[in-house]
Amino acid sequence: MSVKIGEHIDLGEFPLLLAPMEDVSDPPFRFVCKKNGVDMMYTEFISSEGLIRDAAKSRKKLDIFEYERPIGIQIFGSEIESMRGATEISSQAGPDLIDINYGCPVKNVACRGAGASLLQDIDKMVAMTKAVIESTHLPVTVKTRLGWDDSTKNVDEVAERLQDIGIKALSIHGRTRAQMYKGEADWTMIRDIKKNPRIHIPIFGNGDVDSVDKAAAWRKEYAVDGIMIGRASIGYPWIFREIKHFFATGERLEGPTIEERVEVCRTHLTKSIEWKGDKLGIFEMRRHYSNYFKGIPDFKEYRMKLVTLQTIEEIQEVLEEIKDKFELETV
Structure with a gap:
């Protein structure tokens, strides 16, 4: 069965997504990943403040190309009105969807009230998401983490509340903000959300998928609708080709020459x-x-x-x- 985001984005049976990565997932990098079979991509994350102030660096990140479709523009910010304005600007750039970053753990994002820091204030996250949805005709999706730290893993509440106000898909990185990128990603909560009878939007798992074996095992074990791959694709865009070939044929491709x-x-x-x-x-x-x-x-x-x-x-x-x-x- 095809995985769909909204009415018009059909990603096929089990899509592989390229995670948005700062200073990595620009158009040149996205080009080589697309050539190797990735199903859905995103821009680097873009500051809402930068967009509404017309900062050249932020505007440049809006560049998208026809061959990249379907592609999402990902925005982040701490102020609801700035996010509303940034959504309008991003929508004019012609992406297929708008994605909100509630997952970035780095200090200069999370400690300024954006990215993963919204996991500490779900009411504000809901209000911000609602403002974004109201500001665009495009589907809105979200990327987030399990919670702020081990004592506040609240992504199950996030999933229900954001779905209720109209997001069309949710990507979850299997770590808390406190973990940054350390330790191992835990996908058990991602599986629980996917199995929640209230949840009907696509749920994509992210974190630590760096091989054909892991992709195949976790597809089965965690029952997600697709997998988002980030760091493992840096310098190795062939990972998408290899995983897709294995899913289609059960055979392993040789590594690149x-x-x-x-x-x-x-x-x-x-x-x-x-x-x-x-x-x-x-x-x-x-x-x-x-x-x-x-x-x-x-x-x-x-x-x-x-x-x-x-x-x-x-x-x-x-x-x-x-x-x-x-x-x-x-x-």
């Missing part, structure tokens, strides 16, 4: 330059090289070159060298 790694790295670089310009595109790509070639022995010398070179031609030469030197190996 060096040639595939180089090609995806090249594509990412090209898209980065197209979107950000030469200087910034080359600079921001530097954080990705070691991820694309993780696990390759004796790679340090090439990484050092890649993170210091200034022109696309020089970088392409080094990528060609990498391909020639390592092409007989599959990592």
Whole structure:
């Protein structure tokens, strides 16, 4: 049975979603994930204050492209009126849905009353969500965590109350805010919410899915409608392709060859330059090289070159060298 968000977004039988990640899930990164089969993506999270004040960095994050659909714009904030304004601005950018971030645990978000900090004030979360829903014709979805800390795991109440005011899907990261990204994600509460007879919207699980085995086991064990993958896709967009192939056939794909790694790295670089310009595109790509070639022995010398070179031609030469030197190996 197909998973649907609202009336018009059909994600197929068991969708894989790309988690919104600050400084990662920009259009160049989303392009390579889309090529590898991800079903639904989101922008990086965007500050509502930045949008209503017309900050260039926030506005730039609204860039979305036709081939990315379905795609959601994710916003966060601590003031209800700012979120209302940001929703109107985001809706004009033409996404398929608006997603609200009630999960970000980092200090400069959560300690300013946004992101996961709303888990400490569910009444305000409900009022904010209602304001967002009223400000757009698009479906509204939410991403959150289990609770603020171990003594206040309240995502079950969050799920019911937000569904009651009209959200169309809920993604849950299986940690509290206090855990940040430490320890192991606990999906048992996510399963309980999915099994709650009152809940009828799609529930997506997030946290620690980093392999075909885990995706297959947790799909069965936790009965979610789909899986959202974040950190495991950084430098490894093939994770979507591998999981989907296994679900469809029961067979495992070989990991990417060096040639595939180089090609995806090249594509990412090209898209980065197209979107950000030469200087910034080359600079921001530097954080990705070691991820694309993780696990390759004796790679340090090439990484050092890649993170210091200034022109696309020089970088392409080094990528060609990498391909020639390592092409007989599959990592």
